[in-house]
Amino acid sequence: MKLSPNTNPPEPTNLLIRFHNQTGAAVDVTGKEHGHSSRWYCHGCSEISGEHSLSFARDDANAHATACRASYHRLG
Numbered sequence: 211m212k213l214s215p216n217t218n219p220p221e222p223t224n225l226l227i228r229f230h231n232q233t234g235a236a237v238d239v240t241g242k243e244h245g246h247s248s249r250w251y252c253h254g255c256s257e258i259s260g261e262h263s264l265s266f267a268r269d270d271a272n273a274h275a276t277a278c279r280a281s282y283h284r285l286g
Contacts, residue, residue, distance in 0.1 A: 219253055226264065229271055233281035239264070239271050255280035 219236055221228070226248065227239040235254030241247045241261070248264040250271035251257075255278055259270055 227268055227271065229275035231275045231278040231280065233279055235278070235281050237271050237275040237278070239267050241267070250274065252278055252280070254278055254282055256282065 219238075222238065222240050224240045224242070225238055226241065226243065229237040229239075231237055231252065231254050233254060235252065237250055237252045237254075239248060239250045241249055241264070243264050246261055246263055248267040249259045249261050250267050251259075252274060257274065257278075259267060262270070
């Protein structure tokens with residue numbers, strides 16, 4: 211099985227937490243540790259959250275990673 215490059219994309223400079231969804235695609239929580247300036251992005255399905263507190267973004271990203279089975283593959 212060929213893994214997608216989205217399972218281990220380069221880490222953004224503001225990466226706080228990285229989860230992996232059911233197919234191994236990264237779900238990155240980025241932003242700041244304080245305030246409402248953290249969000250998550252799924253490299254499998256390209257879903258992105260709005261800005262929230264880190265604790266909310268972490269819990270929401272974890273829930274998304276648990277349920278998401280998308281794995282974006284670029285064929286070529």
